[in-house]
Amino acid sequence: xxxxxxxxxxxxxxxxxxxxxxxxxxxxxxxxxxxxxxxxxxxxxxxxxxxxxxxxxxxxxxxxxxxxxxxxxxxxxxxxxxxxxxxxxxxxxxxxxxxxxxxxxxxxxxxxxxxxxxxxxxxxxxxxxxxxxxxxxxxxxxxxxxxxxxxxxxxxxxxxxxxxxxxxxxxxxxxxxxxxxxxxxxxxxxxxxxxxxxxxxxxxxxxxxxxxxxxxx
Numbered sequence: 026x027x028x029x030x031x032x033x034x035x036x037x038x039x040x041x042x043x044x045x046x047x048x049x050x051x052x053x054x055x056x057x058x059x060x061x062x063x064x065x066x067x068x069x070x071x072x073x074x075x076x077x078x079x080x081x082x083x084x085x086x087x088x089x090x091x092x093x094x095x096x097x098x099x100x101x102x103x104x105x106x107x108x109x110x111x112x113x114x115x116x117x118x119x120x121x122x123x124x125x126x127x128x129x130x131x132x133x134x135x136x137x138x139x140x141x142x143x144x145x146x147x148x149x150x151x152x153x154x155x156x157x158x159x160x161x162x163x164x165x166x167x168x169x170x171x172x173x174x175x176x177x178x179x180x181x182x183x184x185x186x187x188x189x190x191x192x193x194x195x196x197x198x199x200x201x202x203x204x205x206x207x208x209x210x211x212x213x214x215x216x217x218x219x220x221x222x223x224x225x226x227x228x229x230x231x232x233x234x235x236x237x238x239x240x241x242x
Contacts (some may be wrong), residue, residue, distance in 0.1 A: 047147025049143025082177030102135035110162025132172020159186030
């Protein structure tokens with residue numbers, strides 16, 4: 026019994042949407058369905074999964090653009106992000122215009138998330154951590170058992186999230202990475218919102234933005 030996942034890049038931004046499931050029950054969640062929902066539905070059918078919920082890390086269009094139509098298609102609730110990202114979800118029509126995407130209507134999730142919440146996926150669990158900085162309401166999802174984290178746009182292989190958007194803050198983001206992500210363990214594999222997977226240990230050793238200070242000899 027374990028947590029499985031498959032990454033499906035969606036939208037022109039090649040955002041990593043993750044389909045996450047319990048291999049015992051085949052119950053699943055879809056994290057950050059940014060668009061191209063036909064690809065996601067096809068993949069779910071191919072894997073034989075029963076999607077129970079859609080999970081959002083934050084309110085940016087490339088992560089949430091397909092949420093409302095996919096939730097309607099699958100008749101499932103939308104969970105997350107933290108309520109501090111409500112302004113991003115309410116601003117989706119403007120985001121669509123700005124990035125040249127099809128019009129995306131504003132929405133609120135069925136449930137906001139907060140630090141310490143727990144998401145059940147079949148017999149598996151994801152822990153919720155509030156990780157502001159890229160956006161004020163950003164959350165990540167962590168499986169202690171599988172040693173995997175879905176971190177949205179907080180951290181990338183060799184990089185970190187942008188902080189030049191409204192209510193973004195560089196030092197807050199750095200603190201989220203060092204105080205929330207690093208304690209989860211260097212052996213944790215993480216899936217970013219864009220680009221390849223990595224481990225926290227690799228980033229602690231090599232990421233120029235958040236690498237640990239080198240010892241002085």
